[in-house]
Structures are given as C-alpha cells and as structure tokens.
Amino acid sequence: MALYRADETFDWSLFDGSSCAFGVFDGLHTGHQYLIGCAVQTNDTPGAHSIVITFDIDPDEIFHPDRLKKLSRNADRLDLLATAGADDVVVLPFTREFFSQPPEEFLANTFPAGAPAHLHVGEDFRFGAKAAGNVDTLRAWGERVGCEIHAHHLVSADGVPITATRIRLLLADCKIKEANRLLGRPYSIRETVHKGRGDGSDFGFATANLQVREHDRVLGEGVYAAYATIDGTRFKAAVSVGVSPTFEATSTANMEVHILDFSGDLVNKPITVEFIEFLRPMIKFDSTEELIATVMGNIQWVRDNL
Numbered sequence: 001m002a003l004y005r006a007d008e009t010f011d012w013s014l015f016d017g018s019s020c021a022f023g024v025f026d027g028l029h030t031g032h033q034y035l036i037g038c039a040v041q042t043n044d045t046p047g048a049h050s051i052v053i054t055f056d057i058d059p060d061e062i063f064h065p066d067r068l069k070k071l072s073r074n075a076d077r078l079d080l081l082a083t084a085g086a087d088d089v090v091v092l093p094f095t096r097e098f099f100s101q102p103p104e105e106f107l108a109n110t111f112p113a114g115a116p117a118h119l120h121v122g123e124d125f126r127f128g129a130k131a132a133g134n135v136d137t138l139r140a141w142g143e144r145v146g147c148e149i150h151a152h153h154l155v156s157a158d159g160v161p162i163t164a165t166r167i168r169l170l171l172a173d174c175k176i177k178e179a180n181r182l183l184g185r186p187y188s189i190r191e192t193v194h195k196g197r198g199d200g201s202d203f204g205f206a207t208a209n210l211q212v213r214e215h216d217r218v219l220g221e222g223v224y225a226a227y228a229t230i231d232g233t234r235f236k237a238a239v240s241v242g243v244s245p246t247f248e249a250t251s252t253a254n255m256e257v258h259i260l261d262f263s264g265d266l267v268n269k270p271i272t273v274e275f276i277e278f279l280r281p282m283i284k285f286d287s288t289e290e291l292i293a294t295v296m297g298n299i300q301w302v303r304d305n306l
Helices: 030-039 073-083 103-110 135-145 163-171 176-185 198-202 288-305
Strands: 002-005 019-022 050-055 086-094 118-122 148-150 187-194 208-210 222-230 233-241 255-259 268-279
Touching: 019 030, 019 268, 030 050, 030 118, 050 073, 073 086, 118 135, 135 148, 135 187, 163 176, 176 268, 198 288, 208 268, 222 255, 222 288, 233 268, 233 288, 255 268, 268 288
Parallel strands: 002 086, 019 050, 019 118, 050 086, 118 148
Antiparallel strands: 187 208, 187 268, 208 255, 222 233, 222 268, 233 255
C-alpha cells in the first residue's frame, strides 16, 4: 500500500473515480476495518484505486487536548492503515485553518481534481467549520459531482456499537481480552526504553522501563501477560502498568516490561508491547520476599500460558 501526504507534491487526481473510506480511525478497530473493506469492495472504476483518507493528527489534539486519550499514536495509526487492505492511504494535514473551512469549501479543496466514485463514512461523520457538514451535506455534494455516498451504521458486537470510546473504557477497566476482540488484534504500544532504578535486576527480574505519555495511557493499572517485540523478534513478557505502590517514591517509569529469555541492554531502543491477559491489580507488598515471590509467579504464568 502506498502512503501519500497531501502536500504540494501530491497528485490530487488520484481521487478521481476512486473508492474511499474517510475517517480518523484511531486504533483501527473492527468497525473501521469493515468500513475500509467496503471501500475496497466498491472499487469498480477501471484503473481507479481504493483509498483510505485520514488526517496526520487526531483532531482532538487540537479541539480537546485536555481529555485526549488515544488507542494509537499518529505514526502507529498510519502504519496500521497501511496494512488495512486498500491500495493507498492519503494523509490530509489537520490544522485549525483547514477544518475551519465551510463544508462545501472543505470538499472542494479535498477533491479539487475529480471526486471519488464512492465515499464511505460512518453515519455520524461530521466535517467543516463548527462540524456543520454531515452525511446530508455529503449526499447533496455527491449528487452534483457524481459521487455515491455510503453512510454506514456503526458495526456492533454483543448488541453495542464498536467505538474507540468503548474500547478505551474496556482497557481502562483492565478488560484486555474483550478490548482485543473488538480491536481484532492485541492492544499494543510502542515506546523507547529508558534507564530505570535497577531494582528488578537486584531481585532477579530485570525490566525494560517505559515512560508512556499521558495521552497514550489508556490501559488500567496492573500486571499483564504480554509479548514484547525487539528488532523484529517476539518474546513473552510480564508487564507492570502504572507505578507500583512499593516504588512510588523512587519510580521513573509508568510501565515496566520483564522480557523472558532475553539478555542485553535495551536503553534507548524501541520495543512494541502487545497485551494479552490481565493477571492482577497493583499490590503494595509487606516485604521484599513477598514481592519477589508474587512477581516470579506472574512470570511463570506467562511462561506456561502464552
């Protein structure tokens, strides 16, 4: 899949006759995957492409930074979209000026060299200044330019719509298996390892220490069974999310990853952690011996069950 940034070098005629799915797609959950699959299926113009249209940042980074919680960072979101099955991903620059355009102007500037043959959006899709544009606006525009608008109901699971908000709430409640089912893959985070306290090495379970930004901290605190990928190799891992009460006065990390059967210096290296199973909540231990016994038990569970 080709990824294009809609800058001064972009050939806007790529949209002419194409079949597009338009959205932010935070987390690329199964509902998003369905929408993109529909765009692939309706790509019926000879020589045209199926295209995912998205933004370079999550709009809430501008409009609601105080309550922003993200399932995937922008770079990771684009990486996911590049594997979603469409021919191309086109990334629009999101600025206040760009989104302050009236809806008709927004559409004219997004499709200046020919409209798609098909445009797939969620039924709640909004765009343009003050979010004044909606599906009815799109349909009126589509009738004029020859674009069929497909407004989809939200895909449901267990009778409830699948949304990024629903998945965030599940993750916050440590319901990792249910969240993963709605995502269609394990929830993951990619971070760079920082130098930590060194306590883990002293106790017999060295950890890679991560400092996850507040906007990306959607997972409830506790200990998880996980996989950690380093330089393309996947290892079993036991992960502590949050600051342990035992070390809250000295901790420099809010996520610690013990990687089974790995040795080497990971400081300043990126790792990707995929969360599979919630093992236990955070505990304040009465003794070092209790801490070591509990953590070793968690590590053994990971070894035996992943």
